[in-house]
Amino acid sequence: MRKQGFDPQKYIDEQSKYILERVNHFDKLYLEFGGKLIGDKHAKRVLPGFDEDAKIKLLQKLKDKTEIIITVYSGDIERNKIRGDYGITYDMDVFRQIDELRGFGLSVNSVVITRFNNEHSTNVFISKLERRNIKVYTHKSIPGYPSEVDKIVSEEGYGMNPYVETTKPIVVITAPGPNSGKLATCLNQLYHEHKLGTQAGYSKFETFPVWNIPLKHPLNVAYEAATVDLKDVNMMDYFHYDAYKEVSVNYNRDLEMFPVVKRSIEKITGKASIYQSPTDMGVNRVGFGITDDAVIQEASKQEIIRRNFSTECDYKKGLIDQEVVSRMKLIMEELALKKEDRIPVVPARTYAEKLKENSATKEMPAVMAFELNDGTVITGRSSNLMDSCSAAILNAIKYIANIGDEIFLLSPAIIETMKDLKKDKLHSKITTLNANEVLIALTIGAVTNPTAQLAVEKLHELTGVQAHSTVMLNKDDEQILKRLGIDVTSDPVYPSENLYYM
The missing domain is CATH 3.10.630.10 (dip2346 domain like)
Known part of the structure; x- marks a missing residue:
C-alpha cells in the first residue's frame, strides 16, 4: 500500500x-x-x-x-x-x-x-x-x-x-x-x-500551480513539466505581493492576462474590480488538503520523470520540437533527477540488454517491468506468442495471485488459434497478441478455468503499478494499461525498423 x-x-x-x-x-x-x-x-x-x-x-x-x-x-x-x-x-x-x-x-x-x-x-x-x-x-x-x-x-x-x-x-x-x-x-x-x-x-x-506552497516546490515544478509544450512558467504573483505583501504562486499566462481581464471586467461592470491579483481571482484550495509534504514531493518528482520520458517519445514521433525537449531536460536538472530514479527503468533495461546479447538482431528487445504496489518488480518480454505488455500483465497477476510460473493461464491452443485468425483471416503482419487480445482470451478461459478466474479477480490490484517499457508502445497497449490504472513510461525507441506496422 x-x-x-x-x-x-x-x-x-x-x-x-x-x-x-x-x-x-x-x-x-x-x-x-x-x-x-x-x-x-x-x-x-x-x-x-x-x-x-x-x-x-x-x-x-x-x-x-x-x-x-x-x-x-x-x-x-x-x-x-x-x-x-x-x-x-x-x-x-x-x-x-x-x-x-x-x-x-x-x-x-x-x-x-x-x-x-x-x-x-x-x-x-x-x-x-x-x-x-x-x-x-x-x-x-x-x-x-x-x-x-x-x-x-x-x-x-x-x-x-x-x-x-x-x-x-x-x-x-x-x-x-x-x-x-x-x-x-x-x-x-x-x-x-x-x-x-x-x-x-x-x-x-x-x-495547478498551487498558490500557497513555494514556487520551486516539486509539486509546482511538476505542473511546469506537465505543460512544457505550452511553455507555461510558474512565477511569483507580483500583483498579489504588491497589493498584500504576501507571496503566492501563479503562472505566466495568467499574470500576463490579468491586467487585460481586470480592465475588461471593470469596463463591463462600470466599477472597480474586487480583484487585485490573479490569486484573488482564483478559488483553488487544493493546498489545504496536503497532509504529508514529503509524500507529495516524492510523488511529484516521479511525475516529472514520467513527463520527461513522454516528452522524449513525443519528440521521436515528430510531435514536438527540440526546444521542448531541452526545456524538459532543464526541469529535470533543476531538481537533480535522473531517469533511473524511476524504479522499473533499470530492471527493464537490464533484462533487455541481456536478451540482446543472445539475439542475432540489432533491434532493442521489447521488455516491460512493473513495480508492484508492494515494491516487487516483475518483468515480461515480447515473444512470438504475445507482446511484452501482455507478458508483464500475466506475470504480475500470477505473482499477486500466488500462481506458479509453470502454470499456464492461457491455453497454447487458444493462443495459436488467435494467431492464425490474425494471420490467415485478418491478414495482419503482426500476429503476436497484444494486451487487449490476451485479456479477452483470459476472461473467456476463466469461464472453465478456476486458475484463470483467480487471475482475473486480481487485475484490479494493478491500479497504481508503475511500469516501464524499453520500446514505445502501440496505442492499444497504452490505453489498456491506462484503463488498468498503470502508470507507464517508455524509452524513445521504436520496436522495429518498420515505418508502418499494425
Whole structure:
C-alpha cells in the first residue's frame, strides 16, 4: 500500500465552502475550470490520496446551484486534435464529457464553439449535437482580442456573439483542453449579463500551480513539466505581493492576462474590480488538503520523470520540437533527477540488454517491468506468442495471485488459434497478441478455468503499478494499461525498423 499525502474529503469540504463564499459576492458566478473536470490523473499522481473525480464530486455537492457550458475551439475539431489521456479527438471528448456529467446528475446547458468560421468538420459536429438535442452556440473570433479592450467590450466585440441563456447562480465553463476559449466565453457572458441587469462575476478554478506552497516546490515544478509544450512558467504573483505583501504562486499566462481581464471586467461592470491579483481571482484550495509534504514531493518528482520520458517519445514521433525537449531536460536538472530514479527503468533495461546479447538482431528487445504496489518488480518480454505488455500483465497477476510460473493461464491452443485468425483471416503482419487480445482470451478461459478466474479477480490490484517499457508502445497497449490504472513510461525507441506496422 503506497503512502497517502492528501485528504480528499477535507479538500472537497474546504473547496465547496470557498466557492459558495465567492458566489455570495454576485447574483451569478461564471467559474472557469482549468484542467480536467473528470478523471484528473495528473492530480491523482502528484497528490497521493487525491480523488481523480474530486472536482466533479465537488460540483455534485453544488448541483442544485450549478449548470455547465462546454467550450471547444473549432480549429481543434478541424485538425482532429487528440486528447492524449483517452486517445480520442476533442469532438468525441465533448460527447464523452456530456455523458459523464449527466451520469453525475449535473446539468449541461450547452456547447459553445469558439473562433468559429463556418468550418466544414465543425458544422458536421454541430449537426450531430443538435440532432441529439444539445444546444449549440457559435462565437466568432474578435479582432484585437484580448488586448484591445475598448473594441472587445462593445457591440462590435462581445456584443456580436450570442448570449448563452443560463438560470443557475453558478455557471461552470469547461473544455476538452487548453486554449479552447473558456475565458472569452466567460467575459462574453459577463458582457451580456450586465446588459440584462444581472450582477455577474468571474472566477477561475485552476488546480495547478498551487498558490500557497513555494514556487520551486516539486509539486509546482511538476505542473511546469506537465505543460512544457505550452511553455507555461510558474512565477511569483507580483500583483498579489504588491497589493498584500504576501507571496503566492501563479503562472505566466495568467499574470500576463490579468491586467487585460481586470480592465475588461471593470469596463463591463462600470466599477472597480474586487480583484487585485490573479490569486484573488482564483478559488483553488487544493493546498489545504496536503497532509504529508514529503509524500507529495516524492510523488511529484516521479511525475516529472514520467513527463520527461513522454516528452522524449513525443519528440521521436515528430510531435514536438527540440526546444521542448531541452526545456524538459532543464526541469529535470533543476531538481537533480535522473531517469533511473524511476524504479522499473533499470530492471527493464537490464533484462533487455541481456536478451540482446543472445539475439542475432540489432533491434532493442521489447521488455516491460512493473513495480508492484508492494515494491516487487516483475518483468515480461515480447515473444512470438504475445507482446511484452501482455507478458508483464500475466506475470504480475500470477505473482499477486500466488500462481506458479509453470502454470499456464492461457491455453497454447487458444493462443495459436488467435494467431492464425490474425494471420490467415485478418491478414495482419503482426500476429503476436497484444494486451487487449490476451485479456479477452483470459476472461473467456476463466469461464472453465478456476486458475484463470483467480487471475482475473486480481487485475484490479494493478491500479497504481508503475511500469516501464524499453520500446514505445502501440496505442492499444497504452490505453489498456491506462484503463488498468498503470502508470507507464517508455524509452524513445521504436520496436522495429518498420515505418508502418499494425
